[in-house]
Amino acid sequence: xxxxxxxxxxxxxxxxxxxxxxxxxxxxxxxxxxxxxxxxxxxxxxxxxxxxxxxxxxxxxxxxxxxxxxxxxxxxxxxxxxxxxxxxxxxxxxxxxxxxxxxxxxxxxxxxxxxxxxxxxxxxxxxxxxxxxxxxxxxxxxxxx
Amino acid sequence: xxxxxxxxxxxxxxxxxxxxxxxxxxxxxxxxxxxxxxxxxxxxxxxxxxxxxxxxxxxxxxxxxxxxxxxxxxxxxxxxxxxxxxxxxxxxxxxxxxxxxxxxxxxxxxxxxxxxxxxxxxxxxxxxxxxxxxxxxxxxxxxxx
Numbered sequence: 001x002x003x004x005x006x007x008x009x010x011x012x013x014x015x016x017x018x019x020x021x022x023x024x025x026x027x028x029x030x031x032x033x034x035x036x037x038x039x040x041x042x043x044x045x046x047x048x049x050x051x052x053x054x055x056x057x058x059x060x061x062x063x064x065x066x067x068x069x070x071x072x073x074x075x076x077x078x079x080x081x082x083x084x085x086x087x088x089x090x091x092x093x094x095x096x097x098x099x100x101x102x103x104x105x106x107x108x109x110x111x112x113x114x115x116x117x118x119x120x121x122x123x124x125x126x127x128x129x130x131x132x133x134x135x136x137x138x139x140x141x142x143x144x145x
Numbered sequence: 146x147x148x149x150x151x152x153x154x155x156x157x158x159x160x161x162x163x164x165x166x167x168x169x170x171x172x173x174x175x176x177x178x179x180x181x182x183x184x185x186x187x188x189x190x191x192x193x194x195x196x197x198x199x200x201x202x203x204x205x206x207x208x209x210x211x212x213x214x215x216x217x218x219x220x221x222x223x224x225x226x227x228x229x230x231x232x233x234x235x236x237x238x239x240x241x242x243x244x245x246x247x248x249x250x251x252x253x254x255x256x257x258x259x260x261x262x263x264x265x266x267x268x269x270x271x272x273x274x275x276x277x278x279x280x281x282x283x284x285x286x287x288x289x290x
Contacts, residue, residue: 033224035180035189042187044180044224046237079178079189092191 012088013140022093022136025082027051032080034058034127036099048115049078056095056129057102059115073100078129083139093136095129102126157233158285167238167281170227172196177225179203179272181244193260194223201240201274202247204260218245223274228284238281240274247271 017025026032027050035044047058056078076099083090102108111126162170171177176193192203201223221244228235247253256271 030230033178033180033189035178035187035222037182037187041220041241042180042182042222043241044178044189044222044239046224046226046228075186077180077187077189079191081191083191085175094189096186096188 015138015140017091017093017136017138019131019134022134023051023054023095023131025091025136026056026080026093026095029080029082032058032078034060035077035079036074047078049080050111050114052128054131056097056131057111057115057126058129059111059124059126073098075099076129087141089139089141091136091138093134095131096133096135097129097131099127099129102128160283160285162236162238162281162283164276164279167236167279168196168199168240168276170236170281171201171225171238171240174225174227177203177223179205180222180224181219192223194225195256195259197256197273199276201242201276202256202260202271203274204256204269204271218243220244220277221274232286234284234286236281236283238279240276241278241280242274242276244272244274247273 030050031046031048033044034047035042037043045060047060049056049058051057058078075096077094077096079092079094081090081092083092102111108124108126112124115126172195175195176191178189179192180187180189182188190205192205194201194203196202203223220241222239222241224237224239226235226237228237247256253269253271257269260271
């Protein structure tokens with residue numbers, strides 16, 4: 001059960017999401033942002049994603065910045081949301097987990113077919129994130145507050 | 146001058162943004178995502194922002210996760226975008242720089258008045274990011290590709 005936690009003086013309430021619900025919502029949108037450490041600095045890049053058997057599979061859609069970068073078993077965070085600022089409704093999900101590059105040719109071809117970035121990268125790099133922590137909330141319009 | 150770099154086999158082209166143009170675009174949208182290190186792990190949270198005299202001033206709009214967190218002179222990345230996936234147009238900007246919490250009462254009150262999160266945080270924490278690196282690109286529809 002997701003408790004409703006009203007923000008003080010706010011016109012939106014926050015309802016925490018269970019893991020399954022959060023991953024399901026993540027799977028309803030095609031893209032989000034990957035946060036990772038790069039040369040000991042925090043970095044963030046847009047990516048396309050899908051949810052496959054509980055894992056997040058992503059493909060970068062920015063050309064240059066990640067071309068030379070190969071992710072092998074490092075911890076990353078991936079975030080997606082769908083927010084209606086006017087209605088103050090929507091949801092936000094953040095997954096933290098271990099990222100590993102997909103190298104198997106059959107898997108890679110399948111994911112590349114499913115994940116078409118707006119800008120094709122030369123490498124077509126695809127990364128699988130095994131979610132360890134799944135955080136999410138839904139904004140619920142607070143009637144009468 | 147921003148060079149046009151066509152992606153191979155893509156229907157979108159990428160035009161690099163100059164620093165001034167990127168910050169200007171960032172200032173046209175009200176919110177983005179902050180990437181930072183938390184307990185040695187990458188973390189990412191939505192935030193509201195404004196651009197003030199070349200600095201990015203942000204206010205978290207997620208309640209619980211950042212309430213206890215005080216950012217004092219650490220390096221963070223902040224990202225915002227405005228993308229039309231159908232038209233494959235839009236832009237993406239990432240700023241990397243040093244974040245410092247705004248503690249001056251007058252400044253804090255001013256920024257809190259300008260930055261109204263969907264969910265008011267108890268602390269009303271406001272953070273200033275001094276951009277050291279500004280990366281950005283614009284997606285341009287590639288006619289005839």
